[in-house]
Amino acid sequence: MKKLLLITFFTIILSLNLTFAQQDSTKKMGWIPSGVAGLNISQIALNNWSQGGENSLTWTLTGDFALNYITENYTLENTLKVAYGKNKAGSQEFRTNDNELYLVNLISKNIDSWDIKPYFSNSVRTTITIGYDYSKNPKSEIADIFDPGYVNQSLGFLYDKHKYFTTRLGLGSQEVFTNVNTRYTDDPKTPEIETFKFDMGVESVTTSEVNLAENLMIKSNLRLFSRFKELSVWDIRWDNALVAKVNDFLNVNLTFLFVYQEDQSKQGQIKQALQLGVVYTLF
Numbered sequence: 001m002k003k004l005l006l007i008t009f010f011t012i013i014l015s016l017n018l019t020f021a022q023q024d025s026t027k028k029m030g031w032i033p034s035g036v037a038g039l040n041i042s043q044i045a046l047n048n049w050s051q052g053g054e055n056s057l058t059w060t061l062t063g064d065f066a067l068n069y070i071t072e073n074y075t076l077e078n079t080l081k082v083a084y085g086k087n088k089a090g091s092q093e094f095r096t097n098d099n100e101l102y103l104v105n106l107i108s109k110n111i112d113s114w115d116i117k118p119y120f121s122n123s124v125r126t127t128i129t130i131g132y133d134y135s136k137n138p139k140s141e142i143a144d145i146f147d148p149g150y151v152n153q154s155l156g157f158l159y160d161k162h163k164y165f166t167t168r169l170g171l172g173s174q175e176v177f178t179n180v181n182t183r184y185t186d187d188p189k190t191p192e193i194e195t196f197k198f199d200m201g202v203e204s205v206t207t208s209e210v211n212l213a214e215n216l217m218i219k220s221n222l223r224l225f226s227r228f229k230e231l232s233v234w235d236i237r238w239d240n241a242l243v244a245k246v247n248d249f250l251n252v253n254l255t256f257l258f259v260y261q262e263d264q265s266k267q268g269q270i271k272q273a274l275q276l277g278v279v280y281t282l283f
Contacts, residue, residue, distance in 0.1 A: 028070065035065035040085070040275050060085030060098050060273075077106040084128050095134055098271075099127045099143070108158050119158040119168055121205075125150040141180065148184040148263075149177040152225065154203040165208040172203030172225055176263070184263050201227040215245040236260040236268075 042058040062083045069076040085098035101124070108119040131143035156170015176197040178185045185197040204224045211217050218241070225235040242254040252275070259269040 029072075030070065032068045032070065033066070035063065037064075038062040038275065040273075042087075054090035056087070056089045058085065058087035058097070062098075073110055075106075075108050075110070077104075079104045082128065096129070096131055099129060099131050101126050101128050101145075108160075115161055116157045116159050119154075119156065119170070121152075121154045121168070121170075121203075123150075123152045125152075143181060144179070146177050147179040147181050151175045151177070152203065154205075156203075164210050165206060167204070167206040169202070169204045172201050174199045174201070174225065174227075199227040199229070201225055202231075217243045219243070233262060234260075235262075 038061070040058075040060045040062070042056070044053070044056045046053050046055055060083065062085075063081065065080045067078045081100070081102045083098045083100050085096070086094040087097045088094045103124040104121065105123070106119060106121040108117040110117060126146050126149040127143045129145060130141055132139040133142045152172060152174045154168070154170040154172040156168060158166065158168040160166040176185050178195045182193050182195055185194050187194055187197075202225070204222075206222045208220045209217065220241075221237075221239045223235075223237040226233065236259065238258040240256045244252045244254075246252060253273075255271075255273045255275070257271040259271075260267075261269075
């Protein structure tokens, strides 16, 4: 723990964020692309250092992209978030510390004189490559691409008339796919080992984006899913980002992700990151 605190305190952070220009989807029609890509590097090197510590290198690739299609009657939204990174401390091998792909497709229909819209959504969540539990010796595989893979559909109503947030609620389904890591899908009550699991339930998604100041913005996304067979248990994914614009080419991003999902862990999962980014507008 002391070594970790020392490395964290003295780490030099180098971040590069490639930012596509955002377009106003409330006024534009047709296809509207946008996105943010980032490369974050943290490094410390010690040589004959009498105060202790060890060399460290961490790198993370991130992407947050959108491709929307807007007409007078329909809105199609496609978003993709990816993150992959590794870190190395001392003589240890490189270890994966970020590993996720999250795709959401949402189509909604405008109805005159209605404040809400009917919608249909589909989402896909998986790791990009193999993930390990490094607390065990030797390390053990706990995830791989689509092992498990979560695919969700939802049909219901959406409200997006508020300036700062949108929310939707609908009937939902969830399919879980596995190959080797069958603990996410297997039913211990049966003699067979299941590699697929299907549940029906209720899904709610609420997103918010607020400008706290001229150079400070906070974004939040809360997803809830519960199965009809056990409505007292909810899957929770709460994704937050605080973005501060220092000047025309420098941003600071503080992200916080909370996940609770019983088939993954009986306890809540937390991922937090502080990133300093040099911003470059492509177009």
